[in-house]
Amino acid sequence: MIETTTAETLFGKALNWTITTAMETDPNVFVIGEDIGQFGGAFGITKGLVEKFGKPRVLDTPISEAGLVGVGVGAAMMGMRPIVEIQFSDFLVNAMDQIVNQAAKVHFMFGGNVNVPIVIRTPFGGGVGLAAQHSQSLEAWFYHVPGLKVVAPSTPDDARGLLFASIDDPNPVIFFEHKLLYSVKGPMNESIERIPLGKAVVRRPGTDATVVSYSFAMHRTLEAAEKLAAKGIDLEVIDLRTLYPLDIETVIASVERTGRLAVCHEAVIRGGIGGDIIAQVCSSRTFSKLKGPVLRIGAKESPVPYSPPLESYVLPSAEHIESELQTWLK
Amino acid sequence: MKTDLLLERFKMMLLMRRFDETVDRLYAAGKLYGTIHLYIGQEAVGAGICGELQPGDVIASTHRGHGHNVAMGSDPGAMMAELLGRATGLCHGFGGSMHIADQKLGNLGANGIVGGGVPLATGAALSFKIRELPHVAVSFMGDGAPNEGCVHESLNIAAIWKLPIVFVIENNQYGMSAPVKDTYAIERLSERAAAYGMPGESVDGQDIFKVAEAARRAIDRARSGAGPTLLEMVTYRYKGHSRNDPARYRPSGELDAWKARDPIEILRARLLQDGVSEARLAQITAEADAAIAAAVAFGEAGPFPDPKDVLPKVYA
Numbered sequence: 001m002i003e004t005t006t007a008e009t010l011f012g013k014a015l016n017w018t019i020t021t022a023m024e025t026d027p028n029v030f031v032i033g034e035d036i037g038q039f040g041g042a043f044g045i046t047k048g049l050v051e052k053f054g055k056p057r058v059l060d061t062p063i064s065e066a067g068l069v070g071v072g073v074g075a076a077m078m079g080m081r082p083i084v085e086i087q088f089s090d091f092l093v094n095a096m097d098q099i100v101n102q103a104a105k106v107h108f109m110f111g112g113n114v115n116v117p118i119v120i121r122t123p124f125g126g127g128v129g130l131a132a133q134h135s136q137s138l139e140a141w142f143y144h145v146p147g148l149k150v151v152a153p154s155t156p157d158d159a160r161g162l163l164f165a166s167i168d169d170p171n172p173v174i175f176f177e178h179k180l181l182y183s184v185k186g187p188m189n190e191s192i193e194r195i196p197l198g199k200a201v202v203r204r205p206g207t208d209a210t211v212v213s214y215s216f217a218m219h220r221t222l223e224a225a226e227k228l229a230a231k232g233i234d235l236e237v238i239d240l241r242t243l244y245p246l247d248i249e250t251v252i253a254s255v256e257r258t259g260r261l262a263v264c265h266e267a268v269i270r271g272g273i274g275g276d277i278i279a280q281v282c283s284s285r286t287f288s289k290l291k292g293p294v295l296r297i298g299a300k301e302s303p304v305p306y307s308p309p310l311e312s313y314v315l316p317s318a319e320h321i322e323s324e325l326q327t328w329l330k
Numbered sequence: 331m332k333t334d335l336l337l338e339r340f341k342m343m344l345l346m347r348r349f350d351e352t353v354d355r356l357y358a359a360g361k362l363y364g365t366i367h368l369y370i371g372q373e374a375v376g377a378g379i380c381g382e383l384q385p386g387d388v389i390a391s392t393h394r395g396h397g398h399n400v401a402m403g404s405d406p407g408a409m410m411a412e413l414l415g416r417a418t419g420l421c422h423g424f425g426g427s428m429h430i431a432d433q434k435l436g437n438l439g440a441n442g443i444v445g446g447g448v449p450l451a452t453g454a455a456l457s458f459k460i461r462e463l464p465h466v467a468v469s470f471m472g473d474g475a476p477n478e479g480c481v482h483e484s485l486n487i488a489a490i491w492k493l494p495i496v497f498v499i500e501n502n503q504y505g506m507s508a509p510v511k512d513t514y515a516i517e518r519l520s521e522r523a524a525a526y527g528m529p530g531e532s533v534d535g536q537d538i539f540k541v542a543e544a545a546r547r548a549i550d551r552a553r554s555g556a557g558p559t560l561l562e563m564v565t566y567r568y569k570g571h572s573r574n575d576p577a578r579y580r581p582s583g584e585l586d587a588w589k590a591r592d593p594i595e596i597l598r599a600r601l602l603q604d605g606v607s608e609a610r611l612a613q614i615t616a617e618a619d620a621a622i623a624a625a626v627a628f629g630e631a632g633p634f635p636d637p638k639d640v641l642p643k644v645y646a
Binding site for chain 1 (some may be wrong): 449
């Protein structure tokens with residue numbers, strides 16, 4: 001049993017602690033990205049790393065997302081374990097060939113002869129006034145690509161345990177961090193124990209319906225669930241934590257008990273991961289346990305606008321989630 | 331280069347050519363699936379550059395990658411098996427022609443995306459730098475690739491970090507059907523090196539002596555820690571871009587003019603001049619022919635892969 005200390009830690013600090021610990025333990029781990037050196041990263045996640053490990057294990061890059069992801073993939077093919085930071089997940093689009101055609105395909109198309117153990121960390125989501133090109137939730141794009149794993153923790157300790165597991169993983173992992181999570185505090189075990197990828201958790205047990213969520217939308221869902229509890233509605237909230245591999249078993253086991261299924265993410269509903277979760281449940285035997293229609297909650301089908309009233313209109317707030325769930329369960 | 335080394339290169343180039351001539355024939359006979367991109371005419375580039383590498387060095391190849399793989403010493407039988415889609419192929423039939431690779435010998439792999447392998451080679455060079463290893467990466471690309479954004483990004487990154495890498499543009503005059511003069515406003519593609527603050531050189535890619543000399547300079551520079559070099563190898567592909575492309579976009583007479591400077595014939599003439607006998611060259615030619623015939627036999631004897639192996643290979 002590993003000795004651990006548990007302390008209230010910021011989500012962002014948990015990531016920093018994990019990267020530091022991984023770099024101390026394994027000389028193959030290095031970090032690469034824009035403004036991640038002395039500046040410490042746009043969200044401060046890599047603060048102190050360059051002072052501790054120096055170059056070339058902490059590499060500030062030019063503004064070249066395709067180049068820096070590709071360089072990470074190449075280094076990973078040589079057995080290194082790069083942690084790439086893409087400053088805003090919207091910029092993943094600039095590196096799409098290197099992620100989808102290279103990282104996701106290399107192991108497969110070369111017949112399993114080489115692995116790509118790369119982690120691409122990236123802040124995503126809205127709610128901070130950054131408008132259309134810095135606020136998107138594009139995780140479904142990567143969920144759709146065989147060869148990639150997709151992780152989206154919601155708590156500091158999950159950020160820690162899942163980032164460790166992502167670094168260990170021999171496959172490319174896209175690690176989504178909602179910007180509003182960086183200032184979320186919670187207990188973190190100062191432990192190198194891994195949280196396995198592909199395991200969801202029940203954050204709030206309940207009997208009336210199952211609501212599946214992840215990342216920051218999970219906190220809003222929990223908030224809505226507490227409000228509804230006061231109104232006599234008892235919701236079970238599942239936090240997926242990893243989007244691929246998807247822990248559909250935990251979802252199905254919950255729906256077996258509650259007979260109702262809703263999904264909630266900040267990404268737009270159309271083509272979202274929520275729809276796929278519903279399809280998986282409805283094509284299982286659990287379909288017969290459903291007592292009524294399923295529900296998808298997400299952003300309106302719109303880019304994220306700037307002005308505060310417009311932004312909160314488009315993104316699913318806790319109040320919106322609460323009202324959607326209440327109407328659905330009437 | 332000493333005569334025995336030249337004879338090695340001669341055999342390597344013959345193997346490259348016979349391999350692709352055979353692939354062309356098998357394709358025409360309907361025995362090959364998918365598509366092929368033949369290296370015929372460009373052999374001095376792959377042989378001249380890969381011949382200068384040391385164990386531990388790596389290359390990243392292109393969609394026109396059979397020649398590079400032969401030049402890295404890969405087994406033609408396992409290559410042919412791969413092209414024939416067999417389980418005994420280098421990638422167990424998962425990759426085919428466009429993903430021919432032999433990582434154990436330092437070939438990170440052919441790439442179906444123009445320019446896509448350039449960041450990968452740059453990353454391999456970065457791994458050598460972080461691990462303080464004395465190795466060098468070579469990034470092969472065609473003349474289409476430097477117009478892709480990721481190539482620009484990689485050259486800049488390699489230059490600012492002084493990575494141990496050599497960028498090799500094989501200018502075979504056409505990006506699919508587009509002549510280089512229609513896709514560049516510059517005369518020599520190596521001129522772009524100046525924009526990255528690295529040396530650039532345009533080289534006669536038909537003459538293995540000139541290729542090897544330039545390669546040696548660039549590889550030594552990379553290994554010494556002085557940083558990357560951009561080499562343009564001026565060459566020509568005898569065949570069309572892929573499959574049954576008859577290359578009608580080429581002016582008549584152009585192919586013959588290039589064939590008059592055939593890379594294998596240039597080396598043969600030099601070997602004869604150095605006193606190697608016709609009989610010795612004929613013997614090496616016969617050896618190469620036999621090796622490729624054996625490769626086809628090995629490839630055709632291999633079993634097809636089992637579909638049950640597909641899903642387990644999606645993730646490591």
